Amino acid sequence: MSQDIFVVIEHLRGKVADISYVMLAAARVIAQATGGQVVAALLGHNAQELAGNLAADRVLYVEHPALADFTSAAYQTVLESLLREHAPRAALLGDTSIGGDVAAWLAARLSWPLVSSCRSVSAEGAVIRFVSQTCGGKIMAEGDLPGPCALVMIVPGGYKPEQGQSAQTPQVTSAAAPPLEGLRVAVDNYVEPDTSDVDISREPILVSVGRGIQTLDSIGLVEELARALGCPVCASRPIVDQGWLPTTRLVGKSGKVVKPRLYLALGISGAPEHVEGMGESEMIIAVNTDPAAPIFNVAKYGATVDLFDLAPALTEKIQEARRQRGTHHGAASS
Amino acid sequence: MDIAVVVKLVPDLVEELAIDESGAALDTSYLRLIVNELDNHAVEQAILLKESAGGQVTVIAPDLEGVDDILFTAAAKGADRLIKLTGAMSGVNNYALSNSLAAIIREIKPHLVLTGVQANNDLDGSVGPRLAALLGMAYVGYVSGVTPANDSVKVRKEYSGGLVAQVAVRLPAVLGIQAAGKPPRYVPISKIRQMSKTARIKDQPAGDLDAGNGAAVKHMFKPEMGTHATMIEGEADEVADRLIAIFKEQDIL
Numbered sequence: 001m002s003q004d005i006f007v008v009i010e011h012l013r014g015k016v017a018d019i020s021y022v023m024l025a026a027a028r029v030i031a032q033a034t035g036g037q038v039v040a041a042l043l044g045h046n047a048q049e050l051a052g053n054l055a056a057d058r059v060l061y062v063e064h065p066a067l068a069d070f071t072s073a074a075y076q077t078v079l080e081s082l083l084r085e086h087a088p089r090a091a092l093l094g095d096t097s098i099g100g101d102v103a104a105w106l107a108a109r110l111s112w113p114l115v116s117s118c119r120s121v122s123a124e125g126a127v128i129r130f131v132s133q134t135c136g137g138k139i140m141a142e143g144d145l146p147g148p149c150a151l152v153m154i155v156p157g158g159y160k161p162e163q164g165q166s167a168q169t170p171q172v173t174s175a176a177a178p179p180l181e182g183l184r185v186a187v188d189n190y191v192e193p194d195t196s197d198v199d200i201s202r203e204p205i206l207v208s209v210g211r212g213i214q215t216l217d218s219i220g221l222v223e224e225l226a227r228a229l230g231c232p233v234c235a236s237r238p239i240v241d242q243g244w245l246p247t248t249r250l251v252g253k254s255g256k257v258v259k260p261r262l263y264l265a266l267g268i269s270g271a272p273e274h275v276e277g278m279g280e281s282e283m284i285i286a287v288n289t290d291p292a293a294p295i296f297n298v299a300k301y302g303a304t305v306d307l308f309d310l311a312p313a314l315t316e317k318i319q320e321a322r323r324q325r326g327t328h329h330g331a332a333s334s
Numbered sequence: 335m336d337i338a339v340v341v342k343l344v345p346d347l348v349e350e351l352a353i354d355e356s357g358a359a360l361d362t363s364y365l366r367l368i369v370n371e372l373d374n375h376a377v378e379q380a381i382l383l384k385e386s387a388g389g390q391v392t393v394i395a396p397d398l399e400g401v402d403d404i405l406f407t408a409a410a411k412g413a414d415r416l417i418k419l420t421g422a423m424s425g426v427n428n429y430a431l432s433n434s435l436a437a438i439i440r441e442i443k444p445h446l447v448l449t450g451v452q453a454n455n456d457l458d459g460s461v462g463p464r465l466a467a468l469l470g471m472a473y474v475g476y477v478s479g480v481t482p483a484n485d486s487v488k489v490r491k492e493y494s495g496g497l498v499a500q501v502a503v504r505l506p507a508v509l510g511i512q513a514a515g516k517p518p519r520y521v522p523i524s525k526i527r528q529m530s531k532t533a534r535i536k537d538q539p540a541g542d543l544d545a546g547n548g549a550a551v552k553h554m555f556k557p558e559m560g561t562h563a564t565m566i567e568g569e570a571d572e573v574a575d576r577l578i579a580i581f582k583e584q585d586i587l
């Protein structure tokens with residue numbers, strides 16, 4: 001057992017994911033209190049150079065051809081053996097498609113407690129405190145991280161990726177991989193995101209629609225508003241899962257990250273998975289009938305009116321403003 | 335292909351949420367429970383697989399307010415067997431739950447177990463990967479679409495930014511479903527009502543719900559962000575006027 005904090009580095013196709021740096025920042029907060037080291041566990045095939053800018057005290061690098069792509073089976077096997085051997089005070093994983101495939105599996109195999117959806121940590125002496133988000137971001141839950149070893153799944157938002165980056169390359173040591181034969185999961189290929197549609201991540205203005213719209217037929221209301229503003233429509237996950245808009249329009253954790261000058265959110269609650277994709281927009285305006293909707297915690301302006309009243313009224317006023325301006329410009333130039 | 339789907343009931347987030355007197359848990363007295371949306375997708379994915387590859391679909395859900403309707407709805411969509419997990423199911427953690435679910439699933443011996451990839455109220459990770467560890471099955475989560483292939487399934491695993499990996503998973507396996515290959519089907523109330531008369535729900539005691547060494551929540555609170563939106567008051571028309579003014583200020587109009 002040690003007071004070290006392990007961070008399982010996430011990377012995909014040659015690029016370290018931002019969540020890895022966020023985890024390193026969180027790990028540093030704990031390690032400073034426990035007096036342990038921040039140890040980055042990097043698993044891969046010819047991937048050692050990814051250690052370059054990790055803000056860790058040291059990197060444990062596990063090299064194996066079976067680690068060329070992320071697979072749950074290979075990561076589970078390697079991490080179980082690594083964590084059993086080192087028994088750190090805590091091991092941090094992303095609350096993501098990668099971390100999600102292994103964290104709770106490891107918790108069951110190692111009989112270690114697990115805390116998920118953790119946004120930030122603090123530590124005083126030996127006591128490590130977690131703050132997790134739950135209920136779509138409407139509630140935060142706080143508690144002490146049980147010992148002697150624990151797993152923590154980190155969500156983005158609590159730390160900036162830059163806080164987990166370093167100009168100095170950390171010391172890298174190799175750790176042997178356990179046997180990795182007969183794995184039951186394999187990546188066949190990757191399917192690239194569709195590029196034939198508009199790229200919402202490059203648009204300066206976006207009108208975004210959520211489940212508040214209720215039916216496919218009503219999407220037209222929002223499309224008219226977007227047309228008046230001269231921008232595309234994007235959406236939250238339920239809209240895309242219903243097949244009402246294509247996946248290319250999805251904003252959030254599993255969709256695109258957008259940073260437009262204006263993000264007009266209609267009938268979107270502002271779940272953490274959505275905010276992950278639009279929280280950095282320059283100006284967010286949210287319309288939601290629920291005054292407690294978390295979207296108002298990231299919006300600059302908000303209104304609790306019904307979107308079915310607002311969208312048509314706003315469309316008309318925009319058209320009107322454009323007409324006036326058209327006449328005005330016309331008059332000036334004639 | 336025989337499939338077991340485990341379904342969870344979660345707080346309806348559209349309702350107002352309150353924290354109870356202990357300060358460490360949700361007040362359940364007014365809490366409205368609904369089926370975890372991802373579980374609707376898991377049920378749909380199971381029915382789609384049954385339609386293309388045959389087999390039996392078993393749906394397992396905890397005994398909480400509204401569970402019978404959820405199970406009958408699954409039957410109306412095509413589920414063959416309905417199991418209700420009985421016992422003190424409110425607030426049970428995933429450590430305890432996985433152990434009792436694993437015991438039931440061991441008896442059913444399905445080729446595939448489907449769960450929602452996560453729920454809106456879990457604080458100790460997801461049930462799916464735990465079940466996989468306990469049952470010695472493979473696990474893949476964030477799955478949106480499953481196709482049968484001999485002794486395996488091919489799944490679409492989602493990464494951020496819209497990247498998808500096609501992954502081969504040897505059976506038996508547990509999958510955490512993010513979305514079904516097609517949007518969940520709609521079933522008319524009349525058909526659900528009919529199921530409530532003909533379909534049978536089997537009660538299965540959850541047994542010893544040992545919470546293990548899970549982390550305890552000491553304190554719950556509503557997030558108070560440093561910045562809250564400036565609220566625009568008034569009717570839709572007045573709000574629209576104010577937005578037009580903001581758009582003009584911002585050079586958007």
Ligand SMILES: Cc1cc2nc3c(=O)[nH]c(=O)nc-3n(C[C@H](O)[C@H](O)[C@H](O)COP(=O)(O)OP(=O)(O)OC[C@H]3O[C@@H](n4cnc5c(N)ncnc54)[C@H](O)[C@@H]3O)c2cc1C
Pocket residue numbers: 209210211212213235236237238239250251252253254255266267268269270271272273274277287288289290293305306307308347348451452453512
């Ligand atoms: C692993 C994972 C990944 C995910 N990835 C994403 C992602 O990439 N992007 C994403 O968006 N979500 C994602 N989600 C889903 C996310 O958790 C939320 O469920 C989702 O964002 C909710 O969408 P919503 O806000 O449209 O719907 P809801 O949460 O149902 O909110 C609808 C809102 O509309 C309001 N409303 C209702 N009627 C009206 C009306 N007439 N006028 C105005 N307002 C009204 C309601 O008050 C409510 O706040 C993911 C979830 C998981 C588990």
Ligand SMILES: Nc1ncnc2c1ncn2[C@@H]1O[C@H](COP(=O)(O)O)[C@@H](O)[C@H]1O
Pocket residue numbers: 339340341342343370372373376394395396428431448449450451452453455456459460461462
């Ligand atoms: N109490 C429960 N009863 C049945 N299934 C559950 C329960 N809790 C979680 N699950 C399953 O695990 C999935 C993920 O939920 P969670 O483990 O809470 O993240 C759910 O979508 C269900 O498929």
